[in-house]
Amino acid sequence: MILRRYRFALALLTAGALCSTQALAAIAYVSNEKDDSLSLIDLDTLEVINTIEVGQRPRGITFSKDFSLLYICASDDDTVQVMDVASGKIVHELPSGADPEQFSLHPDNQRLYIANEDDALVTVVDTDSRTVVAQIDVGVEPEGMAVSPDGSVAVNTSETTSMLHWIDTATHELIDNTQVDQRPRHVEFSKDGSTLWASAEIGGTVSVIDVASREIRHTLRFPIRGIHPDKVQPVGIKLTDDGRYAFVALGPANHVAVVDANSFEVLDYLLVGRRVWHLEFSPDQSLLLTSNGMSGDVSVIDVDNLKVRKSIKVGRYPWGIAVKP
């Protein structure tokens, strides 16, 4: 009886979730690294509805907090382009420093923290005045970038130095470093900001770090039956807001690991396209999208039943994903 009532509640919830997404028709923006374009996917029909030309080698993309602007790292143009979402036109560019790859927008919706891969720098840009606020020296080949939910610290990963660099956002000074496994690519804060998840591409691990002490609490490994350990290269990470799951994209292993965010146990490996790098949720977190670079498609994972629903063809080498509700 209890089970039945629970099921009924669940059915109501999913029905409600379905209605809400139908009413809003969320759109996923996917940057195609080799096509210099963005593919737009309607998350109701799961079909590509538009393709927009942008600067050369677009990689990291993120929306402003009100979803009116889209920031695009045009790596080979050494700039961050700003697109007006309503018109789909590039309205201006930001002085990002050389070869911007990943970035993170501060909760104040103003400061953009950009990793400059070639210059061993993190550049902080004011998106209103379009000026560089600060440049912070970090390790060699900075890549991953995240700002804590409360906005007090920014964390950058440097691939060659294999370190996480903790930056005080008030003073823009480096306050600490945490050594992780080889070639850290991406960092992601939990919603409450208490833990930080960092993937190490060559090390094949994900470190879960306690933000207060800045020390590693747990290291996750991903042995997949039938896949050589060298191919397991974790990159993108996404955590559900309810604190239940962590999803880790395993690069050329072509799988996304589903991790219990509390027990750190790997629950399942989901088969997606080739060389999966970055992940993004739909607004209600019922779907998780993965960018599969080599196969040029985006796989859609149903978060409720942990199944891959569909893979959608996009441009060549899809890299980043951002979702507009």
Add this chain to the structure above:
Amino acid sequence: MNMSAYLQAFVGILFRELLRFVHQRTRFFSALVRPLVWLAVFAAGFRAALGISIIQPYDTYITYEVYIAPGLCAMVLLFNAMQSSLSMVYDREMGSMRVLLMSPLPRSYLLLCKLIASALVALPQVYAFLAIAWFFGVEPPPSGYLLAAPVLLLTGLMLGGLGLFISSFIRQLENFAGVMNFVIFPMFFLSSALYPLWKMQEAGEWLYTLCRLNPFTHAVELIRFTLYGQWHGEAIGIVTGCTLLFVSAAIVAFNPQRGFMRARNS
């Protein structure tokens, strides 16, 4: 001759098939084990853990287990059909065939009943296989299981017709080993059951052509598409056409007294 006599004959033949099936428990067991061995051992060895690129009717990347499941369903039907025609040879040798054909109903009707009954008996075997395959991650949509039933029946009829036609050429039970070598194996291996057709095309154009000419390929694709709720007009056309052709050829060629060849010679 009224309808009830026809119905009675059909029920009688179906009952006999069922009885034979129930009594041969090892047959059910081996019918189930055969595809499961393929699924658990062959697919595991070949396990493209990195997935097979997206092909129709699948929406996303699939494991090799998922790919070969429809082919293994067709394999269950193929073995069942061939075993059923083996039983025709046995019946002919033992004389029980004459008892059946003593019925005043037309022979073509009796043979058709026999084919339908044998195809029906194959269905629970296929579904039992699919039920176990579910635990290997082969999870088609629920509606697919339902839609597949008529398609499985049609394929069973096609293969049964072929088996019956071939059995007309077999004089003795022992010759059935030849059927295994020259019918079952080529049919199964030269089809899309184990590898997608584009893979076959990569291996060689003549191999691809052989696969395309093999009705079993179209049966496998028909089961594959239907199981995932998709329409495959070409496969339906070819399988239906082949069913009509094989069943009529079997009825024409069948001679309960002697083999077809001897009947022609005398």
